[in-house]
Amino acid sequence: MSSMSPNPASLPTSGPAASKPTRISTRNLSKVFGTEDNQVVAVEDVDLDIREGEFVSLLGPSGCGKSTLLNMIAGLIPSSSGTISLDGEELEADHFSPKLGYIFQRDTTVPWRSVKKNIGFGLELAGVDSKTYNRKVRDAIAQARLTGFENAFPAMLSGGMRQRVSLMRTLVMEPEILLMDEPFGALDAHTKIDMHRLLLDIWERQHQTVVFVTHDLAEALTLSDRIILLSSRPGRVKEVFEVGFERPRDAVTLRETDEYSRLFSHIWHSLGEEMNTVGSQ
Amino acid sequence: MTGRSSVVFVQLAIILFTLAVWQWAYDLRPYAKWLIPDFLDPYFISKPSEIWTQLLRLSCLTSFDGTWIFGKEDGTLACLAADDNNLFAATLVTLKNTLWGFAIGVSSGYVVGLLLGRSPFLSSVFEPFLIAFNSIPRIALVPLVVMMFGIGDTSKIVTAWLLVFFLVFFNTFEGARQVDRSLLSMARLLQAKEWQVTTKIIIPSTLTWVFASLTPSISFALIGVIVGEFIGARQGLGRIMMEAQARGQSSVMMATVIVLMIIGVTLALGVKALQSYLLRWQDEAR
Numbered sequence: 001m002s003s004m005s006p007n008p009a010s011l012p013t014s015g016p017a018a019s020k021p022t023r024i025s026t027r028n029l030s031k032v033f034g035t036e037d038n039q040v041v042a043v044e045d046v047d048l049d050i051r052e053g054e055f056v057s058l059l060g061p062s063g064c065g066k067s068t069l070l071n072m073i074a075g076l077i078p079s080s081s082g083t084i085s086l087d088g089e090e091l092e093a094d095h096f097s098p099k100l101g102y103i104f105q106r107d108t109t110v111p112w113r114s115v116k117k118n119i120g121f122g123l124e125l126a127g128v129d130s131k132t133y134n135r136k137v138r139d140a141i142a143q144a145r146l147t148g149f150e151n152a153f154p155a156m157l158s159g160g161m162r163q164r165v166s167l168m169r170t171l172v173m174e175p176e177i178l179l180m181d182e183p184f185g186a187l188d189a190h191t192k193i194d195m196h197r198l199l200l201d202i203w204e205r206q207h208q209t210v211v212f213v214t215h216d217l218a219e220a221l222t223l224s225d226r227i228i229l230l231s232s233r234p235g236r237v238k239e240v241f242e243v244g245f246e247r248p249r250d251a252v253t254l255r256e257t258d259e260y261s262r263l264f265s266h267i268w269h270s271l272g273e274e275m276n277t278v279g280s281q
Numbered sequence: 282m283t284g285r286s287s288v289v290f291v292q293l294a295i296i297l298f299t300l301a302v303w304q305w306a307y308d309l310r311p312y313a314k315w316l317i318p319d320f321l322d323p324y325f326i327s328k329p330s331e332i333w334t335q336l337l338r339l340s341c342l343t344s345f346d347g348t349w350i351f352g353k354e355d356g357t358l359a360c361l362a363a364d365d366n367n368l369f370a371a372t373l374v375t376l377k378n379t380l381w382g383f384a385i386g387v388s389s390g391y392v393v394g395l396l397l398g399r400s401p402f403l404s405s406v407f408e409p410f411l412i413a414f415n416s417i418p419r420i421a422l423v424p425l426v427v428m429m430f431g432i433g434d435t436s437k438i439v440t441a442w443l444l445v446f447f448l449v450f451f452n453t454f455e456g457a458r459q460v461d462r463s464l465l466s467m468a469r470l471l472q473a474k475e476w477q478v479t480t481k482i483i484i485p486s487t488l489t490w491v492f493a494s495l496t497p498s499i500s501f502a503l504i505g506v507i508v509g510e511f512i513g514a515r516q517g518l519g520r521i522m523m524e525a526q527a528r529g530q531s532s533v534m535m536a537t538v539i540v541l542m543i544i545g546v547t548l549a550l551g552v553k554a555l556q557s558y559l560l561r562w563q564d565e566a567r
């Protein structure tokens with residue numbers, strides 16, 4: 001399975017992204033958890049190339065190592081072998097590049113900070129002047145439709161609102177690359193679609209490079225340019241799908257189109273095979 | 282009658298019943314010896330009326346024979362000046378030492394808790410010592426403390442500190458170990474430097490644990506000071522109690538207990554108000 005192919009399966013072969021420079025690439029990236037005699041291979045020999053401005057989803061069944069893969073790219077956990085590079089330079093664990101923005105799956109709003117101060121947390125750490133701080137935070141609050149909740153504490157907000165706060169806290173830092181770890185996994189279906197709209201809206205304007213981890217196929221289809229399907233544990237790249245739907249997309253009406261249904265059932269079949277593998281273990 | 286007012290009604294009834302039993306029950310002893318236990322003897326528990334008289338006398342509002350001396354020449358002021366441990370002076374001394382013991386205990390407990398909680402090396406080295414020390418009944422050390430630091434204020438502050446320090450230390454220690462790891466990662470991903478992680482995540486997050494221990498801490502501080510004053514003091518409410526005990530004056534002891542109760546309630550309410558202000562973000566009920 002380990003092969004150092006010059007043109008990894010994950011490279012886009014067509015579409016607008018094909019000609020853009022590669023931002024993130026991984027080669028033979030693996031992660032093994034556990035002790036010498038009780039090892040679990042979470043991620044095995046993953047070669048990825050993420051291009052400038054691309055929205056890529058890492059899709060796979062629960063426990064397939066997709067979050068582990070993302071966390072290695074973010075520098076949150078060290079890899080066991082292989083390399084990760086950002087703009088051609090190799091990344092190390094425990095070193096967090098300012099080019100990267102990360103959105104957690106679980107709620108990471110700071111409970112003792114108001115909405116405003118949560119969103120401005122990164123700006124405060126960077127020591128930006130108060131004029132810039134106020135402008136950016138105000139814009140972010142308006143964009144996330146949190147107006148009126150500036151001084152509320154997270155405990156008073158709904159899950160969706162809290163995740164909007166987290167999203168905005170990362171986005172006000174204007175990261176070039178967004179790494180998102182099942183950010184809407186804990187939200188109900190309606191709130192989730194709301195968040196898709198917000199994210200698509202922002203992305204249409206800023207075209208960040210996004211790596212989005214999810215186990216929700218509909219979500220991956222709605223948002224991505226490319227879906228990288230990972231196999232069940234150990235996570236390997238199983239198949240890559242180009243998602244050529246027209247942009248800008250509408251999170252609701254997109255789902256009513258035929259091409260959406262066709263691609264959905266096509267990928268669903270592949271994903272289903274992996275789900276079964278998990279089930280039989 | 283609404284729920285709230287019936288609660289108040291029952292509470293008032295309990296207070297009145299208790300006061301009435303306290304005041305008059307022993308008078309019925311000749312008629313119903315089997316009903317009235319020995320400890321209701323006013324020699325031990327005094328009587329509300331006597332305690333009230335004693336409170337007025339101790340406050341120098343009345344003279345020993347019960348005549349009102351407030352505002353009179355050679356009255357309240359002269360009476361207060363005659364005793365350097367009068368009720369007001371004693372209250373001030375006890376209060377001052379309590380607050381000092383509280384402040385020093387909370388701050389030192391917090392700093393040590395934070396250091397040990399965030400340093401695996403320091404915590405492995407010191408944890409067994411602290412646990413061993415904590416398992417000593419702290420009150421047992423008071424005679425030693427008084428011997429070491431004398432009968433002045435220092436020994437009372439040290440005693441209060443002994444009680445408060447460990448309470449706050451263990452709370453902070455636990456809190457420092459339980460700082461939400463994803464908040465730490467979040468801050469580092471947002472390019473926080475290590476000192477910023479400490480000041481903006483670790484310290485606020487452990488402070489919430491400390492605030493939760495402030496109310497018991499102030500009570501502990503007061504206990505520490507009073508016990509210190511029992512063992513040896515020139516001034517303070519504990520000293521008044523020991524003198525009254527030597528003279529068999531239960532009414533003076535009871536009057537002092539009532540003053541202590543008022544101090545305790547005031548301090549606890551003050552700390553509670555401070556605590557709920559500082560922890561206002563935890564309030565989900567809005």
